[in-house]
Amino acid sequence: MTSTDVHKDVEDSGPSGYAAARLRLLQEGARSGPPRRSALAELTDDWLSGLFTAGAEALRGVSLIAVGGYGRGELSPRSDLDLVLLHDGSDSAAVAALADRIWYPVWDLGLALDHSVRTPAEARKTAGEDLKVQLGLLDARHIAGDLGLTAGLRTAVLADWRNQAPKRLPELQELCAERAERQGELQYLLEPDLKEARGGLRDATALRAVAASWLADAPREGLDDARRRLLDVRDALHLTTGRATDRLALQEQDQVAAELGLLDADTLLRQVYEAARVISYASDVTWREVGRVLRSRAVRPRLRAMLGGGKPVAERSPLAEGVVEQDGEVVLARAARPDRDPVLPLRAAAAAAQAGLPLSLHAVRRMAAGVRPLPTPWPAEAREQLVTLLGSGQPTIDVWEALEAEGLITQMLPDWERVRCRPQRNAVHIWTVDRHLIETAVRASEFTRRVHRPDLLLVAALLHDIGKGWPGDHSVAGEIIAKDVAARIGFDRDDVAVLATLVRHHLLLVDTATRRDLEDPATVRSVADAVGSQGTLELLHALTEADALATGPAAWSSWRGSLVADLVKRVAAVLAGDDLDEPEAAAPTAEQERLAIEAVATGSPVLSLRAQTEPPALTEGQPAGDPEPLGVELLIAVPDQPRVLPAVAGVLAVHRLTVRTAELRALDLPDGVEGSVLLLNWRVAAQYGSLPQAARLRADLVRALDGSLDVAGRLAERDAAYPRRRGVIAPAARVTVASAASRHATVIEVRAQDAPGLLFRIGQALEDAGVRMRSAHVSTLGANAVDAFYVTDGKGAPLGAGEAASVARKLEETLRG
Secondary structure: OOOHHHHHHHHHHHHHHHHHHHHHHHHHOOHHHHHHHHHHHHHHHHHHHHHHHHHHOOOOEEEEEEOOOHHHHHHHHHHEEEEEEEEEEOHHHHHHHHHHHHHHHHHHHHOOEEEHHHHHHHHHHHHOOHHHHHHHHHEEEEEOOHHHHHHHHHHHHHHHHHHHHHHHHHHHHEEEEEEHHOOOOOOOOOOOOOOEEEEOOOHHHHHHHHHHHHOOOOOOOOHHHHHHHHHHEEEEEHHHHHOOOOOOOHHHHHHHHOOOOOOOOOHHHHHHHOOOOOOOHHHHHHHHHHHHHHHHHHHHHHHHHHOOOOOOOOEEEEEOOEEEEOOEEEEHHHOHHHHHHHOOHHHHHHHHHOOOOOOOOOHHHHHHHHHOOOOOOHHHHHHHHHHHHHHOOOOEEEEEHHHHHHHHHHOOOOOHHHHHHOOOOOOOOOOOHHHHHHHHHHHHOOOOOOOOOHHHHHHHHHHHOOOEOOOHHHHHHHHHHHHHHHHHOOOHHHHHHHHHHHHHHHOHHHHHHHHHOOOOOOOOHHHHHHHHOHHHHHHHHHHHHHHHHHHHHOOOHHHHHHHHHHHHHHHHHOOOOOOOOOOOOOOOOHHHHHHHHHHHHHOOEEEEEEEEOOOOOOOOOOOOOOOOOOOEEEEEEOOOOOOOHHHHHHHHHHEEEEEEEEEEEEEEEOOOOOOEEEEEEEEEEOOOOOOOHHHHHHHHHHHHHHHOOOOOHHHHHHHHHHHOOOOOOOOOOOOOOOOOOOOOEEEEEEEEEEEOOHHHHHHHHHHHHHOOEEEEEEEEEEEEEEEEEEEOOOOOOOOOOOHHHHHHHHHHHHHHH
């Protein structure tokens, strides 16, 4: 039956004809989606127009208007009819009679009706008092009667909305936030409300209202398609249930999927989640822009007065190479070249997450459009930036979602596509697989002070469920994927093996602790055999807790935690071997000996600064070797004297050099050369910009050692000049004494958030404690500093237990202060 035939039935048969035509339309298998919604709206328009015409007779100054979803022409099978009977106030009694002649036939057919009778002035007044009414009127559409009356109201309502936008948009944002708090996030719920949950149809309507204000606009790519997909699902839900419902209940998902021609309920949910994610991200970007515009409007008059009417220049603060902060967002520097800098997306993301700032939509899209793929294996900087991003805590989530919205995550990690938006039909899990992985990394970032290799913990958290979506045991499949991903990221063979073990056995501790007899030596031995080493056990313990906490409130408890801790203690006893000792120093190179001899001869520090050249990228399928060092090599030889570590670290901080790795040790000089020399072999990188000249570094180091350069004062001045951003709330620094780690010295271990001047503060505190430094071993893994300092008393002996504990406590207080 054609559309013309349907409309003819309406004209011939009145309300019963409309009901029959409506039923035939909804049963047409060939027509669905937007065409059916438009046809249903048009059919309803014709019927209501007939009712209006028959009842209005000679009445003038009256019109019938559709508002809300009906006004947009988006009628689902069981949608309400939202109608306004608009009149000029000249004959209220006749208008009331006309309203009865329209409303009652609608009710008689059992259709839900939201109706009102108002003059234009009353409509505007009500809209001004009720935000929901105003939003509905923004979509007002003429059905019948006085077209001029309808057009006048539409023009007035739009003008009111634009004039009142600075006041009403914050109200609308608050309304959206309250609704999200009540209904949850559509992209993660197993039984979502397609309309009310965050990322649903209400939010899509709110974005239309923001655009109508002319104050800001939503990212449009994919938004219309996302909205259409949610409407299609709601149509199918109405048809399969026969009810006016927006909640996609579990028992109805298979039927809805079949109605839409989808494979199964999981495919349905994944489509819903993808659509919701588009709308949620567009909402985040749009409300951020609204806030920026409103703040700018509030500040502009004062700035104009201060600048004498000149146009204010947006302040740009550098965050990393090619990355700056502007107007509360992270944007690309003017000189940034995504087409020549494949690490830029990760560097920008890590900087944004560390600063606690959002990534600009324009920046993300520019990088997505022009960035070159990362080579295989990744350069060391890319790996470090990924670890920094994953270890940034809660801000990681929004930054990750910004990258994912433009396809950058799957470009860097193709295996991510299988877990993206994948539902988990398990009452314990509250997230989709991909969000659970990011949540696990966020939780793991709280435990980075508990492990020696926080980088491996964070990457394992990201990959531990990567096998979901493949046939069979996801831990077995995940082990294979993790090996490939870890090698591609650039970890060496040993680290790849550890990551594979963590992914394969990420459920081992909790399953064993809660289901096996821990008094049975065979149980403990089997876990020890699977784990293999103390370091891997330490990482697995932290991963187990992070995974459970990121699953949901039912997955972890103090009881489970105590059982797992007991198991870990027993396994650690089995794995315990000989005591560790101070790492044996490699024989000095010819370059190191030359610098040392020159330092003795001149009585002053000498240094060498050499750029690191990366090895060629491996061909596909070739196993990764040792990862290339990050940054440039800095060799310093200094005549043995106090305060060498804080002096060197302070000078590097003043010059904005980040220390990636560092070693300090006394060097044995060749026979016949008198004196004692400290050798510092460091790997450093510029925070942004170019490296300083070696001569300038040496000159400042000489001044720092003789006391003429006030390093602490210089750093304090710079901190005062750049107010600290809110940034990441990192776990507190942790300082411990590694008992029995060395027979020759006391080992002080420091795990802290990396920051400019951190090593300077550590060195200063150890010097103030009056201990002698035998050697130092410093590593920066992402944003985490993992350092070990071998110290002795003034006579060269290890510290007593009490003195060691006191030094550690004072150092920890210094770092937390």
